Amino acid sequence: MNKFNQKKNNFINRIIDKDLASGKCKSIHTRFPPEPNGYLHIGHAKSICLNFGIAQAYKGKCNLRFDDTNPAKEEKKFVDAIKYDVKWLGFKWDNVHYASDYSEKLYNYAIELINKGLAYVDELPLDKMREYRGTLVSPGKDSPYRSRHIKENLFLFSKMRNGDFAEGSICLRAKIDMSSPFMVMRDPVLYRVKFINHYRIGNRWCIHPTYDFTHCISDALEGITHSLCTLEFQDNRRLYDWILNNISIKNRPRQYEFSRLNLEYVVMSKRKLGLLVSLNLVEGWDDPRMPTISGLRRRGYTPKSIREFCCSVGITKQENCIEMGALESCIRRDLNERAPRIMAVLNPIKVIINNLPEGYEENITMLNHPFNLHMGTRQVVFSKEIFIDRNDFFEKTVDDKKIKKLMLGKKVRLRNAYVIQAESIKKNEHGVIDTIYCTYDPQTLNQHPLDKCKVKGIIHWVSAIKNIAAEFYLYDYLFTTNYPFSEDFLSYINPQSLTVCHGFVERNILYAENKKHYQFEREGYFCIDSYHFSKYKFVFNRTVKLRGVHYKNKKTQDANNLHGATDKLMKS
Numbered sequence: 001m002n003k004f005n006q007k008k009n010n011f012i013n014r015i016i017d018k019d020l021a022s023g024k025c026k027s028i029h030t031r032f033p034p035e036p037n038g039y040l041h042i043g044h045a046k047s048i049c050l051n052f053g054i055a056q057a058y059k060g061k062c063n064l065r066f067d068d069t070n071p072a073k074e075e076k077k078f079v080d081a082i083k084y085d086v087k088w089l090g091f092k093w094d095n096v097h098y099a100s101d102y103s104e105k106l107y108n109y110a111i112e113l114i115n116k117g118l119a120y121v122d123e124l125p126l127d128k129m130r131e132y133r134g135t136l137v138s139p140g141k142d143s144p145y146r147s148r149h150i151k152e153n154l155f156l157f158s159k160m161r162n163g164d165f166a167e168g169s170i171c172l173r174a175k176i177d178m179s180s181p182f183m184v185m186r187d188p189v190l191y192r193v194k195f196i197n198h199y200r201i202g203n204r205w206c207i208h209p210t211y212d213f214t215h216c217i218s219d220a221l222e223g224i225t226h227s228l229c230t231l232e233f234q235d236n237r238r239l240y241d242w243i244l245n246n247i248s249i250k251n252r253p254r255q256y257e258f259s260r261l262n263l264e265y266v267v268m269s270k271r272k273l274g275l276l277v278s279l280n281l282v283e284g285w286d287d288p289r290m291p292t293i294s295g296l297r298r299r300g301y302t303p304k305s306i307r308e309f310c311c312s313v314g315i316t317k318q319e320n321c322i323e324m325g326a327l328e329s330c331i332r333r334d335l336n337e338r339a340p341r342i343m344a345v346l347n348p349i350k351v352i353i354n355n356l357p358e359g360y361e362e363n364i365t366m367l368n369h370p371f372n373l374h375m376g377t378r379q380v381v382f383s384k385e386i387f388i389d390r391n392d393f394f395e396k397t398v399d400d401k402k403i404k405k406l407m408l409g410k411k412v413r414l415r416n417a418y419v420i421q422a423e424s425i426k427k428n429e430h431g432v433i434d435t436i437y438c439t440y441d442p443q444t445l446n447q448h449p450l451d452k453c454k455v456k457g458i459i460h461w462v463s464a465i466k467n468i469a470a471e472f473y474l475y476d477y478l479f480t481t482n483y484p485f486s487e488d489f490l491s492y493i494n495p496q497s498l499t500v501c502h503g504f505v506e507r508n509i510l511y512a513e514n515k516k517h518y519q520f521e522r523e524g525y526f527c528i529d530s531y532h533f534s535k536y537k538f539v540f541n542r543t544v545k546l547r548g549v550h551y552k553n554k555k556t557q558d559a560n561n562l563h564g565a566t567d568k569l570m571k572s
């Protein structure tokens with residue numbers, strides 16, 4: 001059963017339980033209301049999981065509503081991407097709505113407010129309007145246009161709609177209280193003039209309602225019962241209620257605020273993410289370093305891991321910042337179960353095994369998964385020439401138990417294969433080792449060496465004859481600070497957030513059962529890069545390293561399981 005079908009003990013569920021018990025509402029209707037001005041990020045995923053999760057848990061409904069009344073940055077491509085991401089996360093909306101479809105209704109509600117003497121057309125220039133608003137510590141001042149006659153307001157508002165005024169020269173404002181301690185209540189703007197083509201309604205309208213005016217009315221029109229948003233809208237709740245209390249509308253939704261998701265090492269605002277894209281600091285909105293849903297998908301995150309993460313952070317009113325490790329451990333947990341194991345060498349160095357005949361090849365049977373035997377086995381070619389990772393060789397020979405590498409005169413086990421000992425090395429003209437010459441012990445295929453000599457460690461390898469050349473994209477955090485939240489966030493860009501390695505992977509990658517995710521043994525979880533991968537070029541993104549306290553224990557367990565399971569397999 002999906003975790004979202006379960007009611008959790010958070011303050012929103014307690015409110016809903018109370019509302020149902022008191023008969024305040026009969027069924028629950030929520031909505032996820034993105035503005036289509038960018039791609040969704042992991043913060044939105046929290047809101048999606050909350051809104052759709054509540055609908056599932058209470059057998060209610062959840063709408064997807066595009067809050068699209070600001071034509072400046074909204075685009076159809078964002079609508080499509082948002083729908084795709086919501087579906088990909090595993091949620092189905094009951095209805096899809098567009099606030100821009102409510103244009104005529106919103107206009108009529110504005111007329112109703114004017115008729116009630118609760119809205120007026122203001123012609124204060126923008127800088128004056130700002131000045132007249134006052135500050136947090138000083139009250140605002142009434143606009144000289146505040147006391148216009150209703151008839152004049154109606155006439156001017158219809159002229160605004162007709163396009164008779166220039167942008168910024170005029171607006172419709174609610175008439176509330178210029179000395180309210182809540183700035184949002186100081187005669188907020190309800191409509192402004194903008195001669196910009198709207199991606200859905202074209203240029204049929206040149207006046208556009210503000211977020212505050214649109215949002216509450218859209219909620220009411222759709223019969224939303226609980227309108228959940230992030231804490232920065234706390235003050236706006238007063239305006240939300242004021243508007244709905246003053247128009248003739250049937251339904252009465254209530255707004256509740258929860259703390260937004262903040263995550264270390266990432267920026268989480270569409271504006272800042274868009275800047276990274278437009279400055280070409282990343283490859284696009286779906287760059288695997290981006291905290292967007294599309295970036296996480298391309299990085300190899302699964303919908304399940306993102307849902308689990310959103311579920312684990314909880315719903316409160318406390319502002320906090322979640323460690324990246326929390327997100328990483330969710331994807332590790334999921335991939336640990338589903339990703340087949342395979343070997344890949346990211347920084348290859350050649351090993352030639354002296355005591356094997358020229359052209360020697362042998363098929364070794366290996367498990368695809370250490371504890372899911374249903375994932376079967378594969379044949380891995382072991383040959384006279386193999387690649388190991390450059391980092392698994394230590395040039396000096398030292399007696400240090402902590403160094404688990406191949407050294408001259410020392411032994412290591414090739415994972416799921418034989419024990420080898422390094423005998424000599426060859427360097428190129430730049431003094432860089434290009435070949436390590438070894439001997440292997442033929443008695444050691446899944447057996448301890450007879451001389452009981454301890455091996456330094458277990459290293460992974462790939463045949464130098466039968467393999468696939470591949471590129472590996474290794475990612476680090478996009479920022480050098482874990483709190484890149486200030487406006488100068490661009491000065492914290494990590495210049496080393498992407499490392500590209502050219503190496504080799506087992507040929508079995510061509511036939512691996514799971515088409516997208518793999519664990520490259522000892523290197524981490526990887527996935528095929530949807531953008532750069534082709535028949536001619538194999539490119540993998542490292543989703544996450546095999547790391548962390550959690551994992552260390554798991555890793556030993558994995559290794560034990562693997563050897564136990566391999567033993568069973570060999571004996572059968």
Ligand code: ATP
Nearest residue numbers: 033034035043044046047229230260261268269270
């Ligand atoms: P951004 O600041 O990234 O541009 P936004 O709030 O302007 O985000 P919207 O498209 O208006 O983006 O957001 C849709 C919904 O997602 C809103 O209800 C909003 O409160 C919620 N949301 C946005 N960011 C977060 C976040 N970091 N954590 C939780 N919910 C969020």
Ligand code: MG
Nearest residue numbers: 034035067211
């Ligand atoms: Mg918004």
